[in-house]
Amino acid sequence: MKNLFLLFALFFTLALVAQSEKGRILPKEIQIKTALLPVPEGSSTDTMVYGYSEDGDFLVLREGTSNLICLADDPNRDGIxxxxxxxxxxxxxxxxxELRADGKDVMEIREIRGKEVSEGKLDMPREPSMMYVYYGADAxxxxxxxxxxxxxxxxxxxIPYATTESTGLPDKPHAKGMPWLMNPAPIGPISW
Incomplete structure (x- = not known):
């Protein structure tokens, strides 16, 4: 019974520690280091990084001159x-x-941005553009x-204005790690 109590106490303590980490703003240097994890080797020294102030405001943590922009982990979301x-x-x-800050969900954001791109109200590169994401568990x-x-x-x-017909890519992944066209035209990113 004593061991069961100690096990419960340990579990409760670990749960409190994990909960206290959520929402905690990390030091600027740690946010930058983590934000740069997905950057291809040799490209991180002059990359612009967005992150969070001690008050939780989203801002530029470091200016940069490379062709990439990196985002620090959102401290209020589960996982890294x-x-x-x-x-x-x-x-x-x-x-x-901006739309997320206005309370829009993923589907609303996708629809609004797609419409704005189609209407010429939102700039989108004409050529393919890359995004690198690195993620994992808080633990x-x-x-x-x-x-x-x-x-x-x-x-x-x-890939702006890409379709399954123009690229030959499927519109959903058929196997883990395989490329697929996430949003066929007008925005058309592929993801894998």
């Missing part, structure tokens, strides 16, 4: 997920952040070093 994308995608990504993240063990990559290529 950081991404980097082509600077040419910034108007599109910024608009998504595998060391918030003191910014390292994520057992992380996984996901790659998204935004």
């Amino acid at each position: 997920s950081v991404s980097c994308y082509s600077k040419k995608l910034e108007p599109f990504m910024k608009r998504g952040r 595998d993240y060391d918030s003191s070093t910014g390292e994520l063990a057992n992380g996984q990559f996901r790659y998204v290529i935004y």
Whole structure:
């Protein structure tokens, strides 16, 4: 019975520690280090990084001159997920952040941005643009070093006005790790 009580106490303590981590804003240097995890080797020294102030405001943590922009992990979401994308995608990504801040869900954001791109109200690159995502579990993240063990990559290529017919890609994944066209025209990113 004593061992059962100790086990319960340990579990409760670990749950409280994990809960207290959620929403905690990490130091700027750790946010930057984690945000740069998906960047291809050799491209991280001059990459712009967005993250969070101590008050939780979303802002630029580091200016950069490379062709990539990286986003730090959102401390209010479960798991760890950081991404980097082509600077040419910034108007599109910024608009998504604005719509999310207005309380729109994923499908509404997809619909609104698609319509705005089609109407010429939202700039979208004419050529394919890349996004790198690196994600994993909170339990595998060391918030003191910014390292994520057992992380996984996901790659998204935004191809404006692509269709399954124009690319030969399916509109849903048929096997893990295989490319597929996530949003056929007008935005048309492929993801794998």
